[in-house]
Amino acid sequence: MPPVNPTTNTIEGKVFYYLVPPGRQCDPKPSEIITTQETLKIYKHLSHGTCVVAPRDGLSFCKVKFIPFQSMSPEELQGWEKLVCHFFDRTNYVEAVKNNGPQMNGSMWADGWRKSSKKESFGRYCSVGKLLKMMRHSNYNPEDEATAIKQASDFISIQLQHLAPGVFESYRQVLIDNNLPSMSQMEYPLPYDALDFASFLTFTMYNFHNGPHCNTDANQWTLVCWIPIFNPRTASDNEPILADEGFDMLGGQFTFRHFQVCLDLNKVLGVTLCVFRSRDHTHQTLPGASPSDRYTRIGFSCQMSEAMSKAVVAYINGTAPNLKVAGQQQQVLNAQKKL
Numbered sequence: 012m013p014p015v016n017p018t019t020n021t022i023e024g025k026v027f028y029y030l031v032p033p034g035r036q037c038d039p040k041p042s043e044i045i046t047t048q049e050t051l052k053i054y055k056h057l058s059h060g061t062c063v064v065a066p067r068d069g070l071s072f073c074k075v076k077f078i079p080f081q082s083m084s085p086e087e088l089q090g091w092e093k094l095v096c097h098f099f100d101r102t103n104y105v106e107a108v109k110n111n112g113p114q115m116n117g118s119m120w121a122d123g124w125r126k127s128s129k130k131e132s133f134g135r136y137c138s139v140g141k142l143l144k145m146m147r148h149s150n151y152n153p154e155d156e157a158t159a160i161k162q163a164s165d166f167i168s169i170q171l172q173h174l175a176p177g178v179f180e181s182y183r184q185v186l187i188d189n190n191l192p193s194m195s196q197m198e199y200p201l202p203y204d205a206l207d208f209a210s211f212l213t214f215t216m217y218n219f220h221n222g223p224h225c226n227t228d229a230n231q232w233t234l235v236c237w238i239p240i241f242n243p244r245t246a247s248d249n250e251p252i253l254a255d256e257g258f259d260m261l262g263g264q265f266t267f268r269h270f271q272v273c274l275d276l277n278k279v280l281g282v283t284l285c286v287f288r289s290r291d292h293t294h295q296t297l298p299g300a301s302p303s304d305r306y307t308r309i310g311f312s313c314q315m316s317e318a319m320s321k322a323v324v325a326y327i328n329g330t331a332p333n334l335k336v337a338g339q340q341q342q343v344l345n346a347q348k349k350l
């Protein structure tokens with residue numbers, strides 16, 4: 012008999028299966044671009060424990076785990092806190108993404124490696140202007156930056172391996188088979204280590220929501236995670252990072268409309284970790300808000316882009332001889348020219 016966790020009354024390690032009946036394998040309101048909270052009432056709401064979702068007659072496409080803060084050790088809490096602070100810090104180096112197709116509101120940032128949309132190059136996301144500012148006004152140290160990125164990406168990698176080791180392996184296979192840079196690497200090419208699995212991540216805040224869509228990344232499965240936090244725009248300095256019992260966000264659910272399934276992120280005060288088949292199934296983040304404005308939610312997901320995979324192939328095969336690779340060193344050089 013597995014141990015019962017006294018704080019949550021759940022049996023550790025137990026996984027619940029939700030098999031979507033054939034009659035519920037359709038979008039009940041295709042005309043609604045943003046599924047209303049009214050329509051959501053007929054959805055199956057997942058909000059506790061560990062759950063795997065599959066159509067009754069098909070392959071599973073989602074595994075989700077709701078982890079209450081109160082079930083975590085002080086070290087685990089600190090790990091999540093540190094990750095949130097890392098994301099806050101990264102906004103000092105990368106610009107918010109201006110045009111992400113399905114995004115409708117909120118803020119999104121990207122960090123790690125991508126193919127440049129303008130030039131024939133791939134490199135780390137970096138705002139030279141922001142980097143310059145960090146060099147002028149703080150003790151910018153490229154080694155510290157690299158260490159912080161490595162620690163955050165290792166932490167995420169370990170969470171993914173615990174939740175879904177098979178998904179970790181399939182991510183890693185795409186990374187290695189395509190010779191892609193890992194998000195924890197500051198230059199390219201470098202040898203992989205045991206925790207490398209994806210090239211970049213995006214993170215969102217401030218009531219981010221988007222329209223129904225499928226992803227077009229190189230990875231079949233995507234890791235997504237949500238963390239309830241105090242709103243950094245309204246929080247005072249002495250407030251904690253992770254949200255407390257006062258957390259009052261409404262909405263913001265993550266849905267699979269063709270299966271009438273939603274991940275309800277408001278029932279458990281804690282972290283929600285999820286892997287799902289992002290290319291095959293339409294998904295959507297619904298609008299949400301904290302009436303007190305004291306809270307928000309940070310969401311992040313890890314990817315590898317197809318555009319970059321193609322650029323890397325061309326680079327390696329020598330069919331793109333002028334293609335530039337811009338790791339940390341190059342970005343620092345670019346900024347230094349403007350100092």
Ligand SMILES: [Fe+2]
Pocket residue numbers: 224225226289294
């Ligand atoms: Fe998506």
